[in-house]
Structure formats: C-alpha cells, structure tokens
Amino acid sequence: MEKYQIQIDNNQKIWLKKSFLLLISIMFISTAVFSQNGYLSGSENQPQKISGTVIDPETGESLVGVSVLVKGTSQGVISDLNGKFSVNVTKPATLVFSYIGYISQDVQVTNQNSLNISLLQDTKKLDEVVVVGYGTVKRANVVGSISKISSNAIENRPITRVEQALQGQMAGVSVRSTSGEPGSDITVSVRGVSSINGISTPLYVVDGVPIDNLSGINPSDIKSIDVLKDAASAAIYGSRGSNGVVLVTTKKGKTGKPVITLNASTAYSTVEKKVDVMTSDEWITFNKKWLDRQWVNKTGQSASVSQADRIAYAQTADGKTYDTRALLGNVRNTYGIYDPWWGTSNLEAIDWQNALFRTAPTTDIQLSASGATDKINYSISGGVYQQQGVIYGSSYERYNLRANIEAQMTDRIKVGITVAPSYGIQKGATVDGKDNAVSRALTFPGWVLAGSGQNAGASPYKFYDTWGPGPNNVSPYIQATSTTREKPETRMNTSLNTTINLLKGLNLNGLVAWNSNTNYERIYTPTWANGKWDVATHPGEYSSSSFATLSSNSLLYQGILTYTKEWGIHSIDAMLGASQESYNQTITNQKQTNFSSDKTWVFTKTSGTTENNNDIGYSNNALISFFGRVQYSLLDRYIMTASLRRDGSSKFGLKNRWGYFPSVSGAWKINEEPFLKDLKWIGTAKLRLSWGQAGNDRIGNAQFLSNMSALNYVTGTTQALTSGYVVGNIANPLLGWEITSSTNIGFDFGILKDRIYLSADYYYKKTDNLLLSAPVSLITGFTSMMDNVGSVENRGMEFNLNTANIVSKNFSWNSSLNIYFNRNKITSLGSDNSDIRSGQGNTIIQRVGSPINSYMLLQVERTLLASDFESDGVTPKAGIAIYAGQKAGDSKWRDVTKDGKITSDDYAVVGSYQPKFEWGFTNTFKYKNFDASILSQGRVGGKLLSIGSRGWNRATNAPNWGYMSRWLYNSYWSETDPGDGMTPAFYATVTGGQYDTNWLYDASYIRIKNISVGYTLNLKPNKIMNKVHFYASCDNVYMWDHYSAGFSPEAATQDNASSDWGSYPQAKTYSLGVNITF
C-alpha cells in the first residue's frame, strides 16, 4: 500500500482529521486510531519547484482553487487566493490544471520554473452532468427523458419548499400549490396521474436516499433537481418509479478556498385575490328583495308595502301581537319582515375576508461554508426560515442544518457522510374545508352585533341572530385564531457512503442511510370561542384538546458495483446493485373534551370528562431490490442502455410479491456523424428512444390479508361494552404490483452553437394491474376489495425551448419556454368496468374512457322560465324536461337520457381537472452587474369543481347567510327580472338539492409567477466580502383566471384532490434579499 501514499499540506491535514473524527465517532469506532498517522509521509527524490499563476483570460481574474496535478502521480496542489501555485516536480513532467466549469489543460514542464496559465471557461451546456438513478451521465449522453434545474433558477425567489422551485420550469412536471398555508404540502405529478388508489406522487430521492417527503429539505441547500420522467430512466427505481422520480442533489464543496455565503431575505405576503361575495350593503339589499318576495307571495300585496303595514297585517292575520324584534323574527319569513336593526347602530358592518387575511412577514437567513481540496470536500450550512401566513394565526418556521463531507481516504477509498437534521413547526388552526374559517369568511353576511367586530360569537359576544346565520356561530377570525394547533416535526436525514476503487474502472459503493421523522400535532379549542359559550355550565365544558404523535424510521442498505471502460471506439458503463429498505412507524392519538376549566391544553386522564381518543398504532414494511444497468456507446455516437430491476415488497401477497422492471433505451447523436460534422450551425442533433416498465406499491400495509375489525356491542343489564369482531376486508393473496409501461421518443436539436436548443418528447404510458379498491357486489357483505384491476393511459408531448437571444459582453437575454400536453384516460376498471363514484354527492367518477377523477354532474342549460310551464305553473310544457318539483327559476338541466324528465340518470361526465396543456416561460436578463428574470406559467383547459361553494353559491332559500354577489344581480327573481339566464332563483330548492355545473369552473389561468431583479457588487478579493448580490422579487405577481367561486384555480384539494372547499388562499409575496459571499 506504500505506493498510494499521498502528500497533503497542513491545512488539509487538519480538515481531513476533523472529518475523520466526525466519521469515526458516528461509526462508534474509537478515536484512538488517530494516534497513528504514519500514512502521511514521504517526499520524492530531487524535486524541483515550479510556481506560477492561473487566470481566466476573459475576466483577467486569477482563479482560486485550481487543481494542479503532476500527471502520472498522485502529487498535487491547488492555487491559492491569488491564483498562485507552487509544486515540486521531477522534470520532465506534465502538469494537469483542472477547475470546475473550465476546460482542463495539460502543460509540459521541461526546464521552465514558472508558468502562467490561462484556463478557458467551458461553456458547452452538454458537458453538464445529469443525475440518473445510482449515477450520473453527461447531458450529451442522456438517452431517456430527464429534466433538470439548477440552484440558480431558484436563488432569487422566496421559496419555502423545494417543490415550488419546479413549478413552470419543466415540461411534463405539474406542480400545484393547492393550499397557501405556510409549510403545507405541494402536489407534484410527472406526466399525468397514473394511479387511482395508489399514491401518484413521484418518488423523491435526495443524494441517493429515497425519502417520503421533501418538507425537511432546505431549498438553499440544493444544487440541482433532476426529474426522471420516462419509465426507462425511472425503471432503475423499479418499485416506485411509475410516477416519475425526483432526484435532489445537495451542494458539495467546490475546490478552492473556503467559501462562506450568507443569504438573507425578508418578505411580505398578502392574499393573492379575494372572492366576490356580497358586501354588507348588498346583503341587506338582497335580503330585502327576498323578504319582499315572501310578502308578495303570502299576501298578494305590493312589495312597496311598508314594514309597519306588514306587521299590522301579520298581527291581524295571526291574532297575536308582534311588538319585539324577537317576536318579529318568528314571522319574518312568513310575512317578509325586515330586521328592525337594519340601518341602525345595533349592527356594525364587517368584511370577513379583510378580517381574516393579513399582510404577513417572512424572514429567511441562510449561512453556508464550503470548500474542497483534492482530498476532501465539505459543505456545511444552517438556515432559519420564519414565515407567517396570510391568515391570522398561521405560521411556519424551519431550522435546518446540513453537513456533507466527503474524503478521499486513500487513492482507492472515498468516504462521505451526510447529516441533515431539520426542525419545522407549523402553526394555525385548520382553516380549509367545510365550515372552517375560509369558507365561513364567504358564507357569513357582513354584519355583526355592534361592538363585537371580528370577535363576534366568542365570549362575551353572540353572533348575528335570527336575521343572520344565528347566535351560536363564531367569526372566521375567531375560528382561525382561538384554536391552537401546532405541528412540530423533527427530521433527521443521515447517510454514510463508501466507495472503493477495486480495479481500474471498477468501483464498489456502499450506502447506509437512516431517516427519521418525529412529529406531533396538538389542537386545543377553548370554550370561550365556542358559539355556545353562554350555555356552558362551567368554563371548560366545550373545550377539547388532542395530541397525536407519529414517529417513523426508515433504513436503507445499498451496495453498488460500477464499471466503466473505454477501448477504441467502444465505451461501457455498467452498474450492479442490491438494496434493502425497511420502514416502521408508531402513532399515538389522544383526545379529551369537557375540562373542568378553560385554562390549559395539557391534560391528565382525569382532567376531561370525555375521552375521545386513546390509540396506539404500529406498522412496518420492507422492500428488497436487485438491479443492474449497462450503457454501451459506440463512437460516442450510438448509445444503448438496458436495465433490469427486481423488487420484493412486503405489501403484497406471497404469490405476487416480486416484480421485474426492465428497460431499454438508445440514443443516436446525429451531429457526430461525419456527414453532419461539417455543418457548423448544427450544435446538437440527437434522437432518443426508450421503453421501460416501473412499478408502484404505495398502498397501505397488509391489504392482501383479511383482517378482523373491532365492532363492539352492548350487552347485559349493566349495558356494558362487549368486544366484538367482524371480518373487515376481503383477503386478496394475489395482490401484486401496479405496473406502468412507457415508451418515449425524444429529439434534441440545437443550432448556432446551441444558442437555440429544442427538446421534444412524445410519450405513451400505460398503467396496468392498477391497485384499485375495486367495488364488489354488496351481496358479498363488502363494498370493495383491493385488487389489481384496470388500466390507465397517459400520452403526451413535451417541448422545451431554450434560447440565448442576446449574448454580448454587457447584456444577455435568455429564454426558456416549456409546453406540455397530457391526455389521461381510464381504459379499464375491474372485471366489469363499472363506474366508481366518490366524493361529496358522488360528484367524482372513475369511468372507462374518461380521465381519472372526472366530474359527474347535471348540466345547466339555462334557467327555467314561466313560459316553460302550463298555466298551473307546475306542469312542464311538452318537450321541457324537468326534475320532479321544479318550477320557473330552477335550472333547466340537460336531459341526457332523452326520456323527457330529469332524474339521477341524467348525471353525466362533464370534464375533469386535467388541463389541455400547461406551460412555463422564463426570461432572464443580465446587464453589466444587473440581473432580472420573469417567470410566467399557466394552464389551459380543465375544470375545477368548487364543491365548497355550495355554501356561498347555491339556491337555498336561506338568505340569512352570505352569498356571491351573482345571487343578487344575476339570478332569476321573476319573469320580469330573469337574471342572466344561467343563475337560478335563490328560492329554487330543487335546484339547490342537486349537484350541477353551476359549481364547475374553468380552471385555466395565466400567472406571472415571479419577477425578480438583482444587482451584483464585486469587491476586490482579500476584503472581508467578496461579492454582494442584492435582489428584489415578487411571487404570484398577477393572475388572470375564471375561477370566481374560490381563491385559486390550483386549489383542488377535496375528494381525491379534484375539488375545492374553501382552500387556504395563495399569497402574493414581495421580498428583498441579499446574498453575500465572503
């Protein structure tokens, strides 16, 4: 082993030692080994000193940290802060100068003692490295379909989560911020949705380690994100690759002097848009209009009859005296009586959206230090991120640390370690969904009892009674702020990575990774904020406190053998590996209500009088995999790749536990052909073809077994709980892998030195053996069974056009445009292809021939008019199909079955959320030290069902609640006031009871996602600061859309993520930041 002795300077020695300490202590091996460091020794015979400077000829600046290696030896140094180096060599020798981002240079040294070297920048994009599963390839040699973004695309943006960085940046990758809640999850899908019951999110892999969620990853630690889109690329992650794979690579130290950067920004967010519901005054106008109608219908008298006359009439008719507001309340609907308080100081106006939303600050501070020698590289970072949400009470904070250290321990052995703990805490009541704060902000009229303001409903105030929603409601502001909800999450991502160079070109890599996630969620709701605080017999009666914990661990062992060899016109790149992943989680859940006081959320088992939950749960699963890949390239022109993976999952029945996932792909670099080589204007011309299969096992554990479920009963004279069990689900020992096969044809074409570069892909992706909770006949005693039935296909096209529009010394302008089309269709479902319906009112349907999660609704054609009925007003004229009980003012629905009447059979598939196409367009500009970028993105086509707007956008006959202003201005009131012909009468209760296209909106939008400008101040080296970059940025700058019933056309959160129910609005965020390099 003597010949592998290395020479390193003192500085490096210290670093090496430090890293070693860290490594070893983690491996639980005694630090005593450091007493012997005989491996650092030696010098060669009679060396001569050569020194010089390395510069970049374009800028004239000296280059720091250039690696200078004596060819054929392991001797080397790096250039210092002034670009100077000196090395001892035995002449004659060859020095190799290499530097990341520059073209390497070999320099012969014969008798000179000093050298001045100019290294040229390597501007060729194709030498960029692309991360693939278990390895990397050069961009030029990519055969599949892989999209990549680098850190510079996100540096200037106020990004909370890594996924946000992907939106609008990659063709084929759909990213939706469904909720604007700070710290909330973001929906990512790659090339359409391919699973109905299995999880459809892509597999996330951070530095080679699969993780379940990117929430603990600090965006500023990221170097690049690569998304494997086609199955051939993803097949190497066979088991879970069918929904695409997102590979995140974190920053490593770069050769050179240590770089310390500080990135700090501060931001302010406001709500992106508001929903047009009735203002306070409009609401009274609306109510008067409705009450006038009641009066006219009841008495046949004119609507202009005064309140006093109406009361007199009512008293006479009922033989009673109505002399108080409360007594009038009892007959308000019958005789159309107005609230005596309207127009008085007993009521005060309020805009609930303004009361709930705020301007919220965010601060972000990130500090990192990185550096490298040729023996060790390190990157250490820490960050603090604090964000408040645009809804009162909501916030998110994250604290991150990450250390990536990699040491070349001997010439043959490299060891790397990553330790990345993070702590995030999400706060704020759940405001999305039915009857929660966001929807309440739209359904409460803009009036409260004077003096209560935003605190209406909470002690000591009551809510607007009788003429309003009722005294026992509480304001959305109170809903959002009185409930304490906290969800702290501690994540620990660690990995240890060893690579041994066995022979030339042959490497063995071992990886052990441990990820853990511990979180809890606690929720406390006090009695004072309960609408019934006034009837509570003691202060804590309606209080509830819950505490749920989840603790999970995943462990990965992985071994990989790689081999690369080039000979003549051939080159080969092979990989063989095995891995085992195991996962376990423990959950607990406790909840009590009705406490003896309203003072605290902490409880013991005797504090509350009602114990709602007290559960413990445990589950685990495991996956074993064997995989291999061979890439062969001939003449660097024809490239072939084949891979095979075999996976065994504990989630499946014994018979179908193991699955094989093969792929083959090829690329032809046409521009390397002799007949094109002379055409200088062609930079790149490459054809890519691939086919592969990937799987999905992401369903619950042990679903192949039939399990007993507890179902208790009461027996005995004491009426005691007696434990009972029933068979809970049908066993399916044949349950196995869901498999997606995909074919991809791609073409890359670059001209004018690749200044115009187009990538186009067409794919066809078919998912078979769908993991489906398929309906079974109810006569079995079950409703569904987890089975491998059905198929879904996705086909689409993706275009990515990158252009360098202007490139000059002082000014540059680059554009990147991506457009992608995806068509999703269910091609079979179970053995009988029967529909599967779900969601509120069964409005979501899975049907053969339609996209996944299509909407099933009655179709509004127009509003029924009196002229559609005979003179009795209830019998429809010939040819007019109505639903039983409909009258003028109800919606006229399409008679799909053409049977002359409207029934539940007339519900039809009316579209889905899936768009016709999505696009993203980025422009970046550089002028001297200024830089700017603008990102716009959008979607065309697709519908969104605003199911929650049943609350504020429905005919209900209950005008005491709040509604969208269309119900005042556009709805049918009478034959002479028929509205816009599409909005039914507010009193049309038959219409209000069904689900129709009144709640279906166009989900297209165009959004200026981000605009940012920056200025870089270059300082002279050796000062404290090296470079300062200032920037200002705005996210969600402006949006054009048609979604009027909710806050965001991206807010498909309910019912299989396809409809919206008052989701947390998106924020428009202005930020200012500075990035300092020391």
Next chain:
Amino acid sequence: MKIYIYLIVIITAALSINSCSNAIDIYPVENNTADQFYSTDFEINQAVMGTYARLGRNGTNTDFPTDFYYQASESRSDNLYYGSLANAQRDQIDLRLFQVTNVTSLNTAIYGRLYQLIKDANNILDKAPVTYTRYRAEASFLRALAYFELVRAYGPQPVITTPVTSEQAKVLSRQPIADVYAQIITDLTFAGDSLSPVYSGMDAGRVGSLAAKCLLGYVYVTMAGYPLNDNTAYQKAETVLSSIMTAVKARFSPDYSYIFNVTKENTYDLFSVQFASGGNSLGSSLAGYVTSAGSTSTAFPEWAYNGYTQQGQDFRVDSVLVRKMKNAGDKRLTTSVATGYWTKAVHGTTKADSVLYYSTRNVIVKFLTKDNTNTTIKAWNDYPLNFPILRPADAYLLYAEALVNNGKVSDAKQWVDAIRTRAGLATLAANPTMDDIMYERRCEFLGEGKRYFDLVRMGETTFVSTLKSFSDAYGHVSMGGTSPTKKDMLLPIPLTVMNINTSWVQNPDY
C-alpha cells in the same frame, strides 16, 4: 490505520448486502387476521357480538334503526309528514317523497349493511364447530332477521348461506321470495329450537327463543299478505305463536311508558337493539333524527339532551291520528308524541315567552331520553335507549291477527283488549276485526317502523290509496314530491350491485 479504514469499508459493505428475503415477510402486529380467528369460544362469542353490532352504529354515524326502521320505513308511512322541506339530508327527502333512486346513498347503505350482517353470520356458521349451538343459533336468527328485512324491502334476493368471494357473488341470481322465506323459516326454526326463552344478567339483550319464535310468527303473518298471499301461513303463525304466549305474557309491561324507559331496559321486550351512551360509538342516533333542527339554532325539547346539533328534519306525526288518540284518551300518545314543547330550559310562562320559546308541533319523542342533565350522552348520536324490534305487543297483535284470520275471532279478543286496556282504552265492544288490529298496531308501534310494511302486506290498493291521500293531504307533491305508486312497495336495488350482478333485473319502474 489502514486496517481501520478497511474495517469501515467492510462494515459498510456488509451492511449494504445484508439483504435477506425474510425481511419482507411482514404481518400486521395486530395479529388478527381472519384465518386465525374463530378458534376459541371467546373469539366466536366476539364474532357473534360483532354481528349483533351491525344493527347498532356499525362504525358509522347512524344505527340500523335510524337508517331503516325510521328513515326508510316509518317516515315513508302515513304516520309522518313534512312540516316544511329541509335543505339538508337529501337522501331522506328522496325516500320520503318517493323519489329514491338506485344511487340514493342511504338506500345503498341499508342494503349493504344487511348483507354485511348476513356475511358475518355466515362466517360464524361456516367456521364455528357445530357444538357451539347457541352461537350458531344467534347467527341464524340474525341472518333470518336480515333476510326478512331484505325480502320485505327489496323483493327477490340471492340466498347466501356460506361466505362468498367476489367472483362467486357475481354469478348469483335473484331467487324467488319463496326461496328466501324458506331459508328464513329454517334459520328461525333452528334458533327457536336451540335457544333458551330469554337471557338475563350478563346476557341480557341477546336473542332467545321467544324472540326467534315471535319473529317466525311475524314472518308467517307477512307471508300471508301481499305479495306471497300464502293462505297456509296464518295457521303456521298461530301454531308457532301459541307456543310462546304464556311466556310472552310474563314480559308484557303493565305500563306503556316502561317500554321506553332507559332504567327498565331488557325487561319488557323480546329483542331490542342495544344502545349505551358514553361516547364509545355505541349510542343510538335515532333521537337525533326524530325532531327538526337547524344546524345552529336547535328547536328541540328543553327536557332532552341538547348538547349537540340534531340531524332531523321537520317531521311531524299525522295530526288526524294524534287527534284521534287524544280524543280517545290513549295513554300511548304521551309516551310516543309530544304535541308541543319549550325549546329552552330557562323560560318564562307569559304569552310572549311562549311565542318565543314554545314550539307547537307533533313530534315523535318516545326515543328521547327525558333528562337534559344526562352527561353520559356525548353526541347527537349517543343516546342510551334501546330500540325494540320485537316486544310482547308484537306477539299479542300478531297472534290476534292470526286467530282472526283463522276464524278464531273470540280467542283473539283478549289479546287486543290487553293492549287497549294498558293504553287506557275501553275493551272492544265486539270481537276484533282486521281493521281493529291494524289500528292498534299503528298506535302501539307509532315511530317504530312497522306501519309501512303493514301497508305493503295489505296489498297494492290499500298501500297506494292510503299513502297517496296522506301525501296529498300534507302537500308533499307541492313540496316537490312524487305521488306514491305500486313501485314504492319495494326499494330499488343499488346501482353498484346492478353494475356487478349484470344479470339481475331491477325492481319494476326504477
């Protein structure tokens, strides 16, 4: 040093290839797969309890009496009408207004739940050794009860007596109702022969042979009417009921109100669905459905537990019947119906207070616990009162009906008179007619879900004319309802079943 480096490498590498295929043999820590179950007396008993529990909340918000006996049966009869139309609970509106379809989810839930019960009973009968006679008899009784409700509500059904896979279920066909009744009779005969008359103490609430035989009598009486019109059935009913009448008499409550008194449960009944409050999902949801309520302003009797939102609609009891019972001094009325109530615990008594806080309406209250301080009730669906499916009055009136139809009118009188006397009414002046018996049934079982099927078994003409005139009288059609027709004598088979059992023919006119 190098040795240590290699040690690290070897450890890492060794861990890396530590793949062992046993690692993926993972079974749930709950250790509760169906294959392992049914192995001991204790477990079989648990399986029986689970089967009974299908009649309770069944892991959902509502129990079987609420879904079936109240929403699908009582509220469709001529006992209840809509005071005003609610906007929520559209399924119940569709049922009441005779607009139920094959996708009405409440209908689907009822159908599914009955087959869940049959499946669980079949599992017990398939897996429990024959020596476990009592458990097998209980399972047989529960299966017979489920099939009885199915055949009455849905017509022809496949007779399934062993666990079936989804593939097997697909090819089963709808068998004639006579086949279904044959199986019901077999099951009830077995249960009647195998069980003790009644169980008490720790086993109170579990079915005994009195209940099995009473149900068999009910089955025969039903078979005698529409649609089977089996003219031998009344004789069979008389035979089976006569054998239990002495024992039944011993459980006949001296006071009608005791039957619905939570402190006297399992004393004056034959078989009841057992409920208990306490927030363990074992309470009854029925009370939450019997009176109307808004989501935040609760119009609810002050003497009832009102801690939670009620789910009911504005259902009111036929005012003609109420008047008739009131005029007759029928003591059952006050137990079964409130004609008005204060909606607030603290209220004055002036006229103005009554305008504000007194609600005049006829609502079913027999299932409400008259105790607004009961803190064991934790939710609107956590009421403690058991729901009687069979009680001595059933046996009395079924037996009387069989006797009348078997020409033994004078023997029948004592049983009808016993019912009337307890209700505070005079004994019948003459021997009972079928009309007398039907009237007593209507008053006796008001709110208990029996009236609707009484109308069905009286035949199409009576069914349609009674319900149509009732519906017209209360303006249900003008509320958007449909007039009842012959089709409403059955409910539709759910679409999800029709989609899979493709050979099935839907009930007429659905």
